[in-house]
Amino acid sequence: MTDQFEFSHRRRALLVAMAAAGAASSVGASAASMRRVASAPGGGTRRISQLIGANGWPVTPADIDMWKAMGITWGRDSVGPGQRHSPEDPVEVDKTGAAFDHDLPPAILQNDRNGIHSLLLLGYTPKWNASVPGDSRSAPKDDSVWTRYVETVVRTYVAPPYNVRHFQIWNEAAGPLSGGAAQATFWHGGKHLAVQRAQHAQVTPYDRAMQDYVELVHVPAARIVRKYGGYVVYGGWPDQGGLETYMKWLEYRSPVAKARMIDWVDYLDTHYLGVDALTPLYERYVTNGPARGVWQTEIGDRYMMDPHYLPMYFFKFAVWALDHNWDDPDKYVSMIYHWDGFEPYRLTHRGNPRTYNVSGRSLIVLNQTVGGALAPFEGHVAFDRNASGLALRSGSDVVIQVRASPGRKTVRVDGWQGSHSGVRMIDALTGEAADAAALSARVDGSSVSIDLDVPEDVNGGGAAPVHLAYLVVSSRA
The missing domain is CATH 2.60.40.1180 (Golgi alpha-mannosidase II)
Structure with missing residues (x-):
């Protein structure tokens, strides 16, 4: 897609691991209550396709057919561009894709018609509003610019005819990371970097990065999402960050926000972990709440150089989900990064016509072989x-x-x-x-x-x- 999800800066930990397998108005509150009841967990059959998503959207009818053959029922992409150039700009939220060069409303409607759920990614900071000049991954200088963008997105897309329910806040927001990079690729916190660079000092981890994220970005956005009856998907804790560090920040109680981050998360989300790593998150936060489920909004990428990776991952994921009270079809989802491209390990090879790679064919076989109603x-x-x-x-x-x-x-x-x-x-x-x-x-x-x-x-x-x-x-x- 774009450098929003680029892999070129993924950490050496991934390569090593490859060897191992606010209060609403009365009207708004009433509408939110109705929407949340309408999408409450229910019965019904469980199928392998309910677990499978991909980054990006299908565009053409042929793309839709390929997604259906592979059993992909979730897509994930950006929404914007917001106020791209100045505070006088209108808040634009009708574009998606790498450079916000594709129309988002028809993409969502096409997804709806074809049984594909849409996850909208909320991010990032317009460069003119960045606390680190020119850095769109830094905290906003004016918080109201961020909340105005979020409010416009959520208000627009929870309403008919779109009826989107799931919104992801940022991407891979983390502070100093255990076992990997000193700083997360997609979250740079406040203005400490600018100060260090101005002083020609060595860039060091920013200890308050996660506090900034909780107080300036996550909780304000999550309050808006829930106000309109939507569900909050965490922004994907990066693999090298470590689960203990993730849990620490989920349970961090901000004196500013007067809340823990976990109290404002509906779906926990990690990136590039194995299925077994989801168990401690389930046991700690899902069994008795407050979270509704465990997702991974990025898996695969170079792991798919092993042709067995995807079929083994999703078969094991299905077995795991059946053993972990899969009582809601949206409770467990993993999204492949990326569904198309020119690398031979992607699901499909981009071209005219688009063709399947080995990983894509393996999903077709999985969907055909395990396509019935699932049970342990x-x-x-x-x-x-x-x-x-x-x-x-x-x-x-x-x-x-x-x-x-x-x-x-x-x-x-x-x-x-x-x-x-x-x-x-x-x-x-x-x-x-x-x-x-x-x-x-x-x-x-x-x-x-x-x-x-x-x-x-x-x-x-x-x-x-x-x-x-x-x-x-x-x-x-």
Whole structure:
């Protein structure tokens, strides 16, 4: 998209990790109450597509078709440009994209028509209002410019025909970061940088960066979002920041705002973490509130150089969500950065026509193979040496994602209820079904033992090549 989400400044921690897997008016308050009730958690089926989002918007009908094939149901992009040049400018909020060069209203309406939810990113500071001259990632000099922009965005897009409910405040706002950069790329705090530069001093971390963010940016914006009945999505805590540091600032009680930041967050949000890292956030803030769910609004990027990354991430995410009270379809979302581009690991290759890359095809296979109503598999799955995996129910099928080295392997499924009508093995990247001769299944009471031949020509690379596939055990009607 733009340097708003650029990866070129991502920290060395990411490369290392790649080796490892205010009060409203009575009218406003009444409308807000009605909107929040209307979007309260409910029942219904859970599907893999509810978990999958991407950065950017689909533009053409062909883009929409590709998103649907990949199961992408969330998009995320900017809204602005606000008051671009001076305080006399009108507050413009009808553009989106890298340079605010695309029309936002038709993009949202097109998303709505096609079952795609829109997350609007609120940011940043107009350069003329920056406390660090010319730095759009620094705190605003005049706070009212920021709140006027936020109010205009939220008031405009919560209303029909847009009906947007989710607003993200800033992007990767953090102070000094543990294990990575001294300062966050997208939040530079107050005017300390300008002073250091004027004195030709070495730029050092700004200890009050997060206090500034809470008091000047987050809480004022969150009050506006909630006033209109919207939901506040945290701006994405960067991966190298550390969860302990994140929790510290979520629980920081500002004497100025007279609130903790967590009291003004509906959806916690991190970037580029594994699924297991979401558990402590869930246990601490979601199980009994105050947060409604846990999101990641950026995952993937160069991690997708491993073709197994996306299908493994989202299959595990689905298993995790089913085990963590997935009682609201919006409770858990992860958004891929980025859905198109020229790098071979993006979901699609930009061009005319646009084509799928391996990562995009793997999402199509996942969406087709695990496209039914999801439920936990209550049994137990055991794997041979040099094999591993997870299982869930998709409709009437039990689907086992298995990652294994070449050769003959056995997967034992205990706790199977009823009889099965057959087993299929599907390549997780291509969707190609293995020859029936490569599979056999034996039933012993409530257990099914599946013998499979993992091909020598595996679909994963690395020092110890492995193959990723789905075993689909179908129930007999």
